[in-house]
Amino acid sequence: MGTIEPGATADVAPAETDERTRSRLLRAAVCIFDRKGYAAASVREIVEIAGVTKPALYYHFGSKERLLTTVLDEACREFTAAMERAVARKGTARQRLEALCEDLHGLFQEHVPVVRVAHATFFGPVEGAPPFDFTLFDRRLEAAVRRIVEEGQAAGEIATAASAADVSLVIMGVIGVFAVRQIHYSFEPIGLDTMRRVIGLIFDGVLREQGQQGERRQ
Amino acid sequence: MGTIEPGATADVAPAETDERTRSRLLRAAVCIFDRKGYAAASVREIVEIAGVTKPALYYHFGSKERLLTTVLDEACREFTAAMERAVARKGTARQRLEALCEDLHGLFQEHVPVVRVAHATFFGPVEGAPPFDFTLFDRRLEAAVRRIVEEGQAAGEIATAASAADVSLVIMGVIGVFAVRQIHYSFEPIGLDTMRRVIGLIFDGVLREQGQQGERRQ
DNA sequence: GTCTATACAATGATAGAC
DNA sequence: GTCTATCATTGTATAGAC
Missing domain, CATH: 1.10.357.10 (Tetracycline Repressor, domain 2)
Structure with missing residues (x-):
């Protein structure tokens, strides 16, 4: 907010948002994997339920497979x-x-x-x-x-x-x-x-x- | 072969081929459903393994779903x-x-x-x-x-x-x-x-x- | 870290000839 | 009954701006 130098904002917000996004994705993944099954579950729907976007998922987990293995x-x-x-x-x-x-x-x-x-x-x-x-x-x-x-x-x-x-x-x-x-x-x-x-x-x-x-x- | 009237061939071949196609499809379906799972199994691969074509599957079973329910x-x-x-x-x-x-x-x-x-x-x-x-x-x-x-x-x-x-x-x-x-x-x-x-x-x-x-x- | 926009392959199913 | 050819849709994953 009040920081002068751009890019130097040592805010806690990024990391905090990071964890929220990650756990939101995990919860959404369990929900969709449970209802649709792993194969039929689409990353589109998972990120939609999680309230984030596709690249966020790939940033945190790299792939749909790793999303499942992380849950398990x-x-x-x-x-x-x-x-x-x-x-x-x-x-x-x-x-x-x-x-x-x-x-x-x-x-x-x-x-x-x-x-x-x-x-x-x-x-x-x-x-x-x-x-x-x-x-x-x-x-x-x-x-x-x-x-x-x-x-x-x-x-x-x-x-x-x-x-x-x-x-x-x-x-x-x-x-x-x-x-x-x-x-x-x-x-x-x-x-x-x-x-x-x-x-x-x-x-x-x-x-x-x-x-x-x-x-x-x- | 030697029939004169076209379309009037009361051959047994059609019905016989029919059953063969049907059972071939069922066996192929079990194989693919087992290996890939229902959702990830593609009708393409099933008909390929069965040695028939896609319309043959849809003629006999109507859908991928009914193929599974028939097996079960x-x-x-x-x-x-x-x-x-x-x-x-x-x-x-x-x-x-x-x-x-x-x-x-x-x-x-x-x-x-x-x-x-x-x-x-x-x-x-x-x-x-x-x-x-x-x-x-x-x-x-x-x-x-x-x-x-x-x-x-x-x-x-x-x-x-x-x-x-x-x-x-x-x-x-x-x-x-x-x-x-x-x-x-x-x-x-x-x-x-x-x-x-x-x-x-x-x-x-x-x-x-x-x-x-x-x-x-x- | 998170977004918009998109690449590109593969899917289930069908129309219509034979 | 079985084929060839095709459609519309949906899939995972990524490039590049911010």
């Missing part, structure tokens, strides 16, 4: 962090698994559109969409589950007869079903109480031999 | 038929569920590209791709599983303490995990032996109270 990268980062917090918890294996499932449930609930875009990309075509290693997230989740199961076995809470890998597979399946029910339009989401009940169902079959459990017979 | 419809029909055969089987609930899972596993194995297209459509965007009721397949599968579970409960093979719906949810989860591992590039498919072991894992927690089972203690 940030989501993956956040989910991984939450997963690590969950696995660091104390308690019985059952309590920890329940907490992990509840955390994921809550996280998905907060970011339904992003999770939908992630699923669409995961199940989408190989060509056309940029490569993104989703198995990273999947492997991390399975590793977290398996670790809790193994520690539960070591603590004598879970039968060692069943391999931790098999148990983890069942848990992963339940998590998957609940996630799908949460994000897909055609289903009404399943409540947390049902989730806990189902986990209990699995556990009753994974517990150590009934005779050793003590509390069991009623 | 036929797949859904075949899968549903196999599901009904599986649920009609005799034996214990465990045997029937194992058989159902094995049948699905085999069916998916035979039609990996179609199953991938189905998943991509299911998890894909609402707009852009033609509407297709996949919950139909999902609901049928869940109904089949639940029915077997309920009959298992009635026969005294499965504990009535757990709701059939909850048990079905766990089975659906396992089926889902195995299906994903089968069709997705990033995973190596899980073998049938593992599948049986995992089902056994679930069952050991769903069986009636151990004391009543007789065979149980070793």
Whole structure:
């Protein structure tokens, strides 16, 4: 405003506008990718929703592909962090698994559109969409589950007869079903109480031999 | 060839060519939809792979959308038929569920590209791709599983303490995990032996109270 | 950093001959 | 039923002013 020398304005405005533009673009991208899909989403519509212009998008992300990978990268980062917090918890294996499932449930609930875009990309075509290693997230989740199961076995809470890998597979399946029910339009989401009940169902079959459990017979 | 009257050739060739063209188009469509996705797939490439021309596609299917829905419809029909055969089987609930899972596993194995297209459509965007009721397949599968579970409960093979719906949810989860591992590039498919072991894992927690089972203690 | 204006390829679909 | 030729539209991405 009051600066005399042209070009020397060390204003904070540029950088501030920069971040606003960037985040506006990211939010708009998630919205359009979710509704139209990556391939059918046009940069025209994205910048329109974001309230910016095309060159702004290419300045910040370079391409439509990098716009998607940035969205997925940030989501993956956040989910991984939450997963690590969950696995660091104390308690019985059952309590920890329940907490992990509840955390994921809550996280998905907060970011339904992003999770939908992630699923669409995961199940989408190989060509056309940029490569993104989703198995990273999947492997991390399975590793977290398996670790809790193994520690539960070591603590004598879970039968060692069943391999931790098999148990983890069942848990992963339940998590998957609940996630799908949460994000897909055609289903009404399943409540947390049902989730806990189902986990209990699995556990009753994974517990150590009934005779050793003590509390069991009623 | 030797016909005198022009246009009066009641040859069988046209109809025969018709069906060949149609099925060639369907196979090419699955191939391209699988690799590029519905939105990014171009009718140009599809007809090129099929060895026909664009107007032939529009003559048989009317639009790109109907080409996809036809593919999915036929797949859904075949899968549903196999599901009904599986649920009609005799034996214990465990045997029937194992058989159902094995049948699905085999069916998916035979039609990996179609199953991938189905998943991509299911998890894909609402707009852009033609509407297709996949919950139909999902609901049928869940109904089949639940029915077997309920009959298992009635026969005294499965504990009535757990709701059939909850048990079905766990089975659906396992089926889902195995299906994903089968069709997705990033995973190596899980073998049938593992599948049986995992089902056994679930069952050991769903069986009636151990004391009543007789065979149980070793 | 953000704009206007534009380059240029590829798309789904059709008209009309045969 | 299947073809050749073509249309109008939309796509991503960029050059250059400010």
